Amino acid sequence: MIDMRKIRKVYSTGRIEVEALRGIDLIIGENEFVAVMGPSGSGKSTLMNLIGCLDTPSSGEYFLEGQKVESLSPNELAEIRNKKVGFVFQNFNLLPYATAFENVEVPLIFGGVASRKRRKRAMEFLDRVGLGDRADHKPAELSGGEMQRVAIARALVNQPRLVLADEPTGNLDTGSGKEIINLFEELGKQGHTVVVITHDHGIAERTHRIIKLRDGMIVDGNGSG
């Protein structure tokens, strides 16, 4: 599913250059449920953004389902983000003025799904995360856990093979966090490849494999799951 070779990512802000990733070799197979752990600033988010094609590496090679990502055009990358990857952010990143239902619809709109099918599918996925009765609520009218569930429904609505979550429970209390992780676990069982960044060992224990990062390098967990 994911095959990264010698991936480096350098941020240059003015004069200072930060090497966020320093040669990552990483293979994640189909149907794996993987946790990424590491101290703050170790490059977890950077790695996740590269995996999800939200950003491009400074050097190295990345194959996603055998496709060489570096050689893709911006539009092809947009297609991948739309169809192959579902991304869940720590801060949800919902459109504030749109209802829960409309938020879930967005990827379907960019995927060109016809309106009737789109509405049906958006509703179905809201139901799946248990928010069918909150469809008309705006993000501001939802709890943190509910917002994250909307974000998950949105990430899943195009049925991507790969689901990525960057500290999905970071802004949630333990109770809501647990529900969210249950959802991811279920997704893993349903055949999605799931990668979750977390600081929570309890959560990490429930995954198949824990990848540990430190200073932009993988220090543990790159062996066989």
Next chain:
Amino acid sequence: MQVVMYISQFLRDMRSQKLRTLLTLFGIIWGTAAVVLLMAIGKGIHAENQRQMHGLGEGIVILWGGRTSQPFEGFGKGRRIPLREEDAHLLKREIREMWGVSPEYSRWSTHMKYKDNAVTQNMVGIYPIFGEMRNIIPEMGGRFINRIDLEQKKRVVFIGDQLKKDLFGEEEAIGKYIIIDNVPFLVVGVLKEKEQDSSYSGRDENKAFVPASTFAAMYGYRYVNDMIFKPTDPRQTELVKEKVYQVLGKKYKFDPADKEALSMWDTTEMAKFLTYFFLAFRIFLVAIGTATLIVGGIGVSNIMHVVVEERTKEVGIKMSLGAKKAHVLLQFIFETFVITFVGGTVGFLFSVGVIKLFPVFGLEEYLGTPQITYTTALIAVGILGLVGLISGYFPARRAANLNPVQALKL
């Protein structure tokens, strides 16, 4: 399909941005309405003025006999110079640049009667060309005095529209006889109603026009009241006026430099003044209009700019969910288009409404009827829309060119 998608997205975004949408709309409405109204009123004033000038006749000079102010070739000063009908022929013959001359006999208290209706009005004796010079247009079914009338001293009369009403009421006048100072005259034409603001001897609507020959024979006048003439080229008016002094000075023995020997009213001077006046007025309006558009444009552009900056995160979210660059840009262009279209339409309709209401203000007499020019409206809306588009397009493109992570972090 695509379109419906964009519309639904757009409406959704509008909801999120009520204030800026309203502000942008207001900017465009105000800009459009202000420019359209300004131009409409300007055009109305000009047209009204031209129409009134038209009533008197364009480019004509009215000539009266005067009184000498200098002794000349043995004659003392203060001698009266009355004009005769044949002077018209003389002027036409001697001055190459002369397009037409008509004498005008005039009799103020002329009794006119039809059945039981009697009025006392001004009657003038003229040449056919008088009608052309003075824009005297007959109503359907009638005609002005013609050459045969003149040559055969026919007892025919052309009457002003008000005079026709006074004598005939609603009755048909053409082909009927009216009694003018006890002599029957055949009515051959009625003046088509016209606007006439300036006059030198009462308005045409109240007058009766007969052939100069008939007039002279009937009353035995030796002198005409005045003459009107028109140069072939309005730019040669000064030259022609000069030549009139020379020709008549030679005949009546006065110094051509003695301006008081004749008196002239050169309507082209007024026309010239008005042309410059309206040119200045136009420039003024265009300046105000441009200023309005600039202010409106700056408003629109600021709002659009702020919007895109504010919405970079939103662009990032959408791109992370699979939006392509084209999606982001198209949505933006579509938004600008809809706002411009709605704003422009509302602004235009508002202007139309104001102009419909215009008679309520009772200013028509001075300002005329404002006339909307669609091109003005289109240009105004177009400029504002373009400003909005440009000021929004480039920031939007910048946002769309970022990768999603960068856009999300901004």
